[in-house]
Amino acid sequence: MTPPGTSPPVPVIPGWRVILSDKGRLWASRVVPFTDAQLGTGAGRTVDADTLDELRAEVARQEEAAEQAAVQANGRAPGKAAGQTSGRVTT
Template identity: 65%
Template sequence: MIPGWRIIRSDAGRFWASRELPFVEGSRWDGPPYRTVDADTFEELRAEVIRQEEAARGPGPQDTMGEVARSPGPRTGVPPRRHEDRYGGTP
C-alpha cells in the first residue's frame, strides 16, 4: 500500500499506481510529474511513486553546473516505464 495512490497488478504481472488526487498545477522538475506509473516489481513501483512525489514538490538539488540533479532509477538500472511514455502522452 502506498498512501494517496491506488495500486493494481495487471494480468501480465506488472504493478501500476495511479495518484488519487491530481498534482498541484505548476509542479515542475524535468517535466511534469506523472499521475500514473508502472513497474515490474512493487519495490520499483514504490521508488517511482516517490520520484513522482519529489518531482511535484519542486526542483531537486542543483549540481555544480547549475542543472537539476536527477534521482537514480531502480537498483536494476532499468528506468521504470511511464504510462504516458508508451501511449503517446506528453513526456
C-alpha cells in the same frame, strides 16, 4: 467494498491506488491529481514497474518532482492533500 466486520485495507502506497495488471505489471495512480504546473515539470499521475519496491521508488520520484515544481512556483513547500505522501516511501 469492505465485508461487514472487517477493516478496510491499508493502502500499499498511501495516496496512490495500486493495480496489478493481468500481465503481472504493477501500476500506481495518484488519488489526488497533480496540478497542471506539477504535471508540466514531469510529475506523472500514473506510473508502472515490475516490482513493488520499484513502484514505490517511482512514486517517490513523482512526488519529489511535484514538490520541487511547487517550491519553484511558490517559493515554499506545498501543503499535502489528505492521504498524500511526502515523497519519502518506507517499507
